[in-house]
Amino acid sequence: MDGQHLQREAQWQKRQVIKRWWLNSLLYDAPAFEGLRNSMLAHLEAVPDAWALDLGCGEGRDLMSLTYRGMRVVGVDLSWAQLRLAKERMGEERSSKTAILVQADAAALPFPPETFHLVFGKAVLHHNICCLEVVLKEIIRVLRHKGYISFAEPMASHPLFRLGRHLTPHMRSADERPFRLDDFYRVAALFEKCEIEFWFLLAPLAYILRLLPRGEQMFQKLHAGLSRLDRWLFQRIPALHAWAWYGVIRARKCEGPW
DSSP states (O other): OOHHHHHHHHHHHHHHHHHTHHHHHHHHSTTTTHHHHHHHTTTOOOOTTOEEEEETOTTOTTHHHHHHTTOEEEEEESOHHHHHHHHHHHHHSOOSSOOEEEEOOTTSOOSOTTOEEEEEEESOGGGGGGGHHHHHHHHHHHEEEEEEEEEEEEBSOOHHHHHHHHHOGGGSOTTOOOBOHHHHHHHHTTEEEEEEEEEOSSGGGGHHHHTSTTOHHHHHHHHHHHHHHHHHHHHHOGGGGGGOSEEEEEEEEOSSOO
Protein backbone atom coordinates (compact mmCIF):
# COMPACT_ATOMS: atom_id res chain seq x y z
CA MET A 1 0.00 0.00 0.00
CA ASP A 2 1.53 3.35 -0.96
CA GLY A 3 1.99 6.12 1.58
CA GLN A 4 -1.15 8.05 0.68
CA HIS A 5 -3.42 5.01 0.78
CA LEU A 6 -1.80 3.82 4.01
CA GLN A 7 -2.32 7.15 5.75
CA ARG A 8 -5.88 7.46 4.44
CA GLU A 9 -6.81 3.98 5.62
CA ALA A 10 -5.21 4.51 9.04
CA GLN A 11 -7.06 7.79 9.55
CA TRP A 12 -10.36 6.23 8.52
CA GLN A 13 -9.84 3.35 10.93
CA LYS A 14 -9.07 5.78 13.75
CA ARG A 15 -12.25 7.78 13.12
CA GLN A 16 -14.58 4.84 12.64
CA VAL A 17 -13.48 2.27 15.21
CA ILE A 18 -15.83 3.50 17.93
CA LYS A 19 -18.60 4.63 15.57
CA ARG A 20 -18.79 1.16 13.97
CA TRP A 21 -18.73 -0.78 17.25
CA TRP A 22 -22.52 -1.03 17.44
CA LEU A 23 -22.77 -2.07 13.79
CA ASN A 24 -20.09 -4.73 14.12
CA SER A 25 -21.86 -6.07 17.22
CA LEU A 26 -25.16 -6.19 15.35
CA LEU A 27 -23.72 -8.03 12.35
CA TYR A 28 -21.03 -10.26 13.81
CA ASP A 29 -21.85 -11.11 17.42
CA ALA A 30 -22.24 -14.85 18.02
CA PRO A 31 -23.79 -16.98 16.79
CA ALA A 32 -24.31 -15.13 13.50
CA PHE A 33 -20.89 -15.95 12.03
CA GLU A 34 -20.10 -19.20 13.85
CA GLY A 35 -20.93 -21.35 10.82
CA LEU A 36 -18.81 -19.21 8.52
CA ARG A 37 -15.89 -19.24 10.96
CA ASN A 38 -16.08 -23.04 11.26
CA SER A 39 -16.10 -23.24 7.48
CA MET A 40 -12.95 -21.14 7.31
CA LEU A 41 -11.11 -23.61 9.53
CA ALA A 42 -12.63 -26.85 8.24
CA HIS A 43 -9.68 -27.76 6.00
CA LEU A 44 -6.95 -27.47 8.62
CA GLU A 45 -4.86 -30.45 9.57
CA ALA A 46 -4.01 -30.83 13.25
CA VAL A 47 -0.57 -29.33 13.94
CA PRO A 48 0.38 -29.10 17.65
CA ASP A 49 1.13 -25.50 18.66
CA ALA A 50 0.75 -24.22 15.12
CA TRP A 51 1.37 -20.52 14.55
CA ALA A 52 -1.55 -18.60 13.03
CA LEU A 53 -1.59 -15.05 11.68
CA ASP A 54 -4.90 -13.22 12.07
CA LEU A 55 -4.44 -10.59 9.38
CA GLY A 56 -6.54 -7.49 9.97
CA CYS A 57 -7.60 -8.81 13.36
CA GLY A 58 -9.62 -5.67 14.16
CA GLU A 59 -11.14 -5.74 17.62
CA GLY A 60 -10.14 -9.38 18.07
CA ARG A 61 -13.37 -11.26 17.41
CA ASP A 62 -11.53 -14.24 15.95
CA LEU A 63 -8.28 -14.15 17.92
CA MET A 64 -9.56 -16.18 20.84
CA SER A 65 -11.37 -18.65 18.59
CA LEU A 66 -8.00 -19.54 17.08
CA THR A 67 -6.33 -19.90 20.47
CA TYR A 68 -9.15 -22.19 21.63
CA ARG A 69 -8.14 -24.49 18.77
CA GLY A 70 -4.68 -24.81 20.29
CA MET A 71 -2.93 -22.34 18.00
CA ARG A 72 -0.43 -19.68 18.93
CA VAL A 73 -1.79 -16.53 17.32
CA VAL A 74 -0.34 -13.24 16.13
CA GLY A 75 -2.96 -10.58 15.45
CA VAL A 76 -1.99 -7.84 13.00
CA ASP A 77 -3.89 -4.66 12.28
CA LEU A 78 -3.07 -1.27 10.81
CA SER A 79 -5.09 0.53 13.49
CA TRP A 80 -3.75 0.94 17.02
CA ALA A 81 -7.32 1.75 18.12
CA GLN A 82 -8.53 -1.63 16.87
CA LEU A 83 -5.63 -3.38 18.58
CA ARG A 84 -6.50 -1.63 21.85
CA LEU A 85 -10.02 -3.07 21.62
CA ALA A 86 -8.56 -6.49 20.79
CA LYS A 87 -6.38 -6.31 23.91
CA GLU A 88 -9.43 -5.46 26.01
CA ARG A 89 -11.35 -8.40 24.53
CA MET A 90 -8.43 -10.74 25.24
CA GLY A 91 -8.48 -9.59 28.86
CA GLU A 92 -12.15 -10.47 29.17
CA GLU A 93 -11.78 -14.00 27.79
CA ARG A 94 -9.65 -16.88 28.97
CA SER A 95 -7.55 -19.30 26.97
CA SER A 96 -4.53 -21.52 27.63
CA LYS A 97 -2.71 -19.45 25.01
CA THR A 98 -2.53 -15.68 24.54
CA ALA A 99 -2.38 -13.88 21.22
CA ILE A 100 0.39 -11.45 20.36
CA LEU A 101 -0.73 -8.13 18.86
CA VAL A 102 1.31 -6.27 16.24
CA GLN A 103 0.56 -3.00 14.44
CA ALA A 104 1.61 -3.42 10.81
CA ASP A 105 0.61 -2.94 7.18
CA ALA A 106 -0.58 -6.10 5.43
CA ALA A 107 1.58 -5.15 2.43
CA ALA A 108 4.77 -5.11 4.55
CA LEU A 109 4.52 -7.76 7.25
CA PRO A 110 7.37 -7.67 9.83
CA PHE A 111 7.87 -11.45 9.97
CA PRO A 112 10.51 -13.80 8.56
CA PRO A 113 9.62 -16.08 5.64
CA GLU A 114 7.61 -19.24 6.42
CA THR A 115 6.63 -18.19 9.94
CA PHE A 116 2.98 -19.29 9.98
CA HIS A 117 1.08 -22.53 9.46
CA LEU A 118 -2.12 -20.55 8.81
CA VAL A 119 -2.93 -17.04 7.59
CA PHE A 120 -6.49 -16.17 8.52
CA GLY A 121 -8.49 -13.05 7.77
CA LYS A 122 -12.08 -11.86 7.78
CA ALA A 123 -13.03 -8.75 5.78
CA VAL A 124 -9.45 -7.60 5.34
CA LEU A 125 -8.40 -8.20 1.73
CA HIS A 126 -11.08 -5.91 0.33
CA HIS A 127 -9.48 -3.06 2.30
CA ASN A 128 -6.29 -3.75 0.32
CA ILE A 129 -7.86 -4.11 -3.11
CA CYS A 130 -5.59 -1.41 -4.57
CA CYS A 131 -2.52 -3.51 -3.71
CA LEU A 132 -4.00 -6.99 -3.52
CA GLU A 133 -1.14 -8.65 -5.42
CA VAL A 134 1.42 -7.15 -3.03
CA VAL A 135 -0.54 -8.33 0.01
CA LEU A 136 -0.91 -11.83 -1.46
CA LYS A 137 2.85 -11.99 -2.07
CA GLU A 138 3.41 -11.11 1.58
CA ILE A 139 0.95 -13.78 2.70
CA ILE A 140 2.74 -16.38 0.59
CA ARG A 141 6.12 -15.22 1.89
CA VAL A 142 5.23 -15.65 5.58
CA LEU A 143 3.28 -18.88 5.03
CA ARG A 144 5.06 -22.17 5.68
CA HIS A 145 5.48 -24.92 3.12
CA LYS A 146 2.03 -26.51 2.62
CA GLY A 147 0.57 -23.91 4.98
CA TYR A 148 -3.06 -22.87 4.75
CA ILE A 149 -5.00 -19.70 4.11
CA SER A 150 -8.58 -18.99 5.14
CA PHE A 151 -10.20 -15.70 4.15
CA ALA A 152 -13.79 -14.48 4.24
CA GLU A 153 -14.62 -11.36 2.27
CA PRO A 154 -17.81 -9.32 1.81
CA MET A 155 -19.15 -9.30 -1.73
CA ALA A 156 -20.38 -6.53 -3.94
CA SER A 157 -23.83 -7.53 -5.17
CA HIS A 158 -26.02 -8.56 -2.24
CA PRO A 159 -28.99 -6.17 -2.65
CA LEU A 160 -29.42 -5.36 1.05
CA PHE A 161 -25.78 -4.55 1.72
CA ARG A 162 -25.30 -2.84 -1.61
CA LEU A 163 -28.10 -0.48 -0.58
CA GLY A 164 -26.55 -0.07 2.86
CA ARG A 165 -23.19 0.88 1.39
CA HIS A 166 -24.86 3.39 -0.92
CA LEU A 167 -26.74 5.04 1.97
CA THR A 168 -23.74 5.18 4.33
CA PRO A 169 -20.68 6.17 2.26
CA HIS A 170 -19.17 7.94 5.30
CA MET A 171 -18.82 4.56 7.00
CA ARG A 172 -16.66 3.17 4.18
CA SER A 173 -12.98 3.64 3.48
CA ALA A 174 -12.27 5.41 0.21
CA ASP A 175 -9.89 2.61 -0.81
CA GLU A 176 -11.99 -0.45 -0.03
CA ARG A 177 -14.09 -2.40 -2.52
CA PRO A 178 -16.08 -5.57 -1.81
CA PHE A 179 -14.95 -8.68 -3.63
CA ARG A 180 -16.40 -9.80 -6.92
CA LEU A 181 -16.31 -13.41 -8.07
CA ASP A 182 -13.20 -12.77 -10.16
CA ASP A 183 -11.35 -11.49 -7.08
CA PHE A 184 -11.78 -14.88 -5.41
CA TYR A 185 -10.41 -16.54 -8.54
CA ARG A 186 -7.41 -14.17 -8.52
CA VAL A 187 -6.55 -15.38 -5.03
CA ALA A 188 -7.22 -19.02 -5.88
CA ALA A 189 -4.82 -18.91 -8.83
CA LEU A 190 -1.85 -18.50 -6.45
CA PHE A 191 -2.66 -21.52 -4.29
CA GLU A 192 -3.57 -25.18 -4.56
CA LYS A 193 -6.38 -27.35 -3.18
CA CYS A 194 -8.53 -24.28 -3.23
CA GLU A 195 -12.20 -24.29 -2.15
CA ILE A 196 -14.60 -21.35 -2.39
CA GLU A 197 -17.90 -21.25 -0.52
CA PHE A 198 -20.61 -18.63 -0.46
CA TRP A 199 -22.60 -17.51 2.55
CA PHE A 200 -25.69 -15.49 3.44
CA LEU A 201 -28.32 -14.78 0.84
CA LEU A 202 -31.58 -14.74 2.82
CA ALA A 203 -30.12 -15.01 6.34
CA PRO A 204 -29.39 -11.25 6.64
CA LEU A 205 -33.15 -10.63 6.64
CA ALA A 206 -33.14 -11.95 10.22
CA TYR A 207 -31.15 -8.97 11.49
CA ILE A 208 -34.31 -6.90 11.84
CA LEU A 209 -35.20 -9.13 14.81
CA ARG A 210 -31.89 -8.36 16.49
CA LEU A 211 -32.89 -4.68 16.56
CA LEU A 212 -36.05 -5.43 18.53
CA PRO A 213 -36.25 -5.58 22.34
CA ARG A 214 -35.91 -9.23 23.41
CA GLY A 215 -35.55 -10.21 19.78
CA GLU A 216 -32.23 -12.04 20.09
CA GLN A 217 -33.67 -15.53 20.54
CA MET A 218 -36.00 -15.11 17.55
CA PHE A 219 -33.08 -13.73 15.54
CA GLN A 220 -30.92 -16.76 16.30
CA LYS A 221 -33.61 -19.24 15.29
CA LEU A 222 -34.52 -17.43 12.08
CA HIS A 223 -30.90 -16.76 11.13
CA ALA A 224 -29.99 -20.43 11.63
CA GLY A 225 -32.95 -21.60 9.54
CA LEU A 226 -32.32 -19.15 6.71
CA SER A 227 -28.61 -19.99 6.73
CA ARG A 228 -29.45 -23.66 6.14
CA LEU A 229 -31.75 -22.62 3.31
CA ASP A 230 -28.97 -20.45 1.86
CA ARG A 231 -26.57 -23.41 1.85
CA TRP A 232 -29.15 -25.48 -0.02
CA LEU A 233 -29.77 -22.72 -2.58
CA PHE A 234 -26.08 -22.05 -3.20
CA GLN A 235 -25.41 -25.74 -3.78
CA ARG A 236 -28.21 -26.11 -6.31
CA ILE A 237 -28.21 -22.73 -8.06
CA PRO A 238 -24.61 -21.60 -8.72
CA ALA A 239 -25.84 -18.39 -10.35
CA LEU A 240 -26.78 -17.21 -6.85
CA HIS A 241 -23.13 -17.18 -5.76
CA ALA A 242 -22.71 -13.65 -7.07
CA TRP A 243 -25.53 -12.48 -4.76
CA ALA A 244 -23.99 -13.79 -1.56
CA TRP A 245 -23.02 -11.40 1.22
CA TYR A 246 -19.76 -13.26 2.00
CA GLY A 247 -17.44 -15.62 0.21
CA VAL A 248 -14.96 -17.93 1.94
CA ILE A 249 -11.77 -19.10 0.30
CA ARG A 250 -9.71 -21.96 1.75
CA ALA A 251 -6.48 -23.08 0.13
CA ARG A 252 -2.97 -24.43 0.66
CA LYS A 253 0.36 -22.95 -0.37
CA CYS A 254 1.68 -24.40 -3.60
CA GLU A 255 4.57 -26.79 -3.27
CA GLY A 256 6.59 -25.27 -6.09
CA PRO A 257 7.43 -21.69 -7.07
CA TRP A 258 4.35 -19.59 -7.59
